[in-house]
């Protein structure tokens with residue numbers, strides 16, 4: 001009973017009620033959330049699909065329970081626009097969904113309140129448009145290395161483009177936001193991309209396994225142990241970054257404890273916060289991991305998907321190439337920010353990609369009640385915005401299922417409600433890396449499109465997706481690359497050297513370890529959860545049978561009507577005990 005009560009009590013209770021209708025005829029369907037566990041919800045995709053099915057019959061808003069949490073699903077772009085105006089009343093991340101991030105990292109992504117704003121303000125400053133020139137220069141340098149690496153892939157058959165892009169994005173994120181030299185494209189000794197990917201998988205697995213909300217069950221489970229293994233692998237690298245940051249501040253004579261200390265990178269923000277909040281060293285080390293993940297994973301998925309989708313649509317790739325020639329003429333150098341801003345067709349392609357692979361949904365807690373179109377959004381309830389649903393809604397998109405960059409022609413964008421396409425979320429919790437993400441993706445796409453031509457044997461209509469931070473292709477990102485004839489660069493030799501260096505560094509031992517983790521993930525975890533669920537059901541059944549038997553034993557065949565004033569034996573015994581004693 002304690003466990004059930006713990007599981008069903010939302011961290012922020014709802015005050016008041018709502019007039020928003022439930023999924024079908026009934027007002028609201030209870031118990032969707034925790035019952036999901038028994039409805040064969042095995043992954044995030046099942047979860048989103050189940051919730052989406054519940055919302056099918058409504059077109060504006062729908063209310064349902066995720067466990068005991070009143071949740072309001074937003075399905076209409078106009079209503080979302082009105083919510084954007086109220087965004088100060090729904091600024092906090094919904095604890096019931098975002099708490100799983102805390103197992104790895106408790107930073108700006110999942111924090112709420114003062115702790116969040118203390119990290120978010122300096123981050124906004126680092127990512128301010130006036131600092132973009134410096135970040136752009138770093139991205140230019142990393143994009144050159146990426147082009148070199150791809151040089152050697154030309155005509156060499158199919159490869160995974162995302163593996164290459166991951167390193168480019170990670171290097172940019174490390175160097176520009178954390179002031180850590182971004183050299184992983186050349187030599188990777190950290191395996192951070194694989195570890196981050198395991199971390200993300202672990203976080204989402206925890207969301208759908210509801211018993212893992214109880215900390216001790218989670219830490220005893222194989223998933224909890226796996227999380228610790230991944231953290232053990234990450235810790236030395238993150239710790240080294242913090243130590244180097246301390247050293248550099250010392251050399252420069254800067255002290256993070258000074259009241260007028262102004263952080264110059266995000267590790268310094270984390271250190272300042274650690275001193276202010278008197279956190280543990282472990283908290284400090286993992287408090288900037290979410291920025292690394294948010295910074296490189298999203299942009300890498302978006303850029304790799306763009307390349308894959310263009311490889312599947314040669315006509316759009318050719319148009320994008322023609323635009324490159326128009327803006328950059330015959331040059332192969334990286335574009336300036338001004339040149340990037342003139343690549344409007346590339347913008348349309350990038351947006352169309354985001355429409356297909358965006359963050360699937362976001363959830364916020366309502367901090368004080370508001371009303372939109374007579375719908376009551378009560379305090380404490382959560383708002384669940386189905387970004388992916390809105391981005392595929394035929395009410396707003398001519399050809400929702402196709403890859404069709406013309407969706408983003410300026411006149412079509414102007415005619416569509418703004419709420420129909422918000423891939424970077426909205427309000428105070430919107431993405432701080434929007435400008436930086438778009439710029440670094442467009443930069444590398446421009447460099448690649450001018451040099452290389454991409455093809456893929458995958459077909460767009462056959463694409464299926466995993467629901468991770470963004471939607472990721474189930475079948476990976478396999479492409480083939482050839483150079484644009486005479487325009488080929490002459491750095492193939494250098495590139496070959498880089499490739500073999502990287503291959504040597506990726507020890508087989510390490511890959512074995514990753515596989516071992518995956519194995520644990522797939523078999524032990526499922527058996528464990530299966531056993532726990534069966535045990536729970538068996539105990540409940542035994543309890544019900546026992547209660548029935550006791551009730552049967554205690555019910556007399558002819559019930560007594562009324563009561564008596566005749567005194568009992570010396571010690572007043574319960575009547576049925578007399579019967580049991582008599583039987584004995």
Ligand code: HEM
Pocket residue numbers: 108109110120177290291294295296298299302354358359361362363423424425428429430431432433434436437438
């Ligand atoms: C195409 C690239 C990107 C997309 C589509 C994207 C999208 C988003 C979305 C939808 C959110 C809200 C998530 C939620 O509330 O659950 C978000 C938050 C966030 N993003 Fe991005 N993002 C991108 C790139 C980046 C980059 C490059 C950075 C870092 C430099 C970044 C850092 C963050 C952070 C720190 C948050 C949390 C903000 C907060 O809670 O205050 N993102 N992003």
